Amino acid sequence: MEQVGESVDELREKLSKMKKLMEERKGSTLGELSARKRRETSDIIDGNFLSWIFGCALVVILSVSFYAFYNLYQAVLKKFHSHHTEL
Template structure:
């Protein structure tokens, strides 16, 4: 039985190799056509970016505003926490003044 499977497997492998060769040659042709028309790989992504450019609501200025606001909130909460911690430590361990 193993002799029957081996030829089938090799035929399937040859068919898949032939399909891969055909795909590779078609991709090469497509790339040559793109180079001939002057559109490179950059245009593939720029075309997509151009179509999304009008609908993109989040830009650099908005992100700067959001991250700046987050930084202000984090800094203010940190200052508030350390201020309360400082006063709690002073309340727990009051300093005794001996100079009077």
């Protein structure tokens, strides 16, 4: 009788494990699996981090553009200086 009692307890435990596995596998479509995976994994590259990266890249591009146009302006002023010699 004890063997039957132990085996019933083991079977109940296995059944509960199988129920848990089936609950975890519920929603096994590809979209739901990828959504669950995205929620479970926390990557270092998220939206906020990408915003900072693109913001820094924009600042670098704007500053290099300003520097280039300023040097071009200075070169044009040096080449065509505006000293009025007619007076």
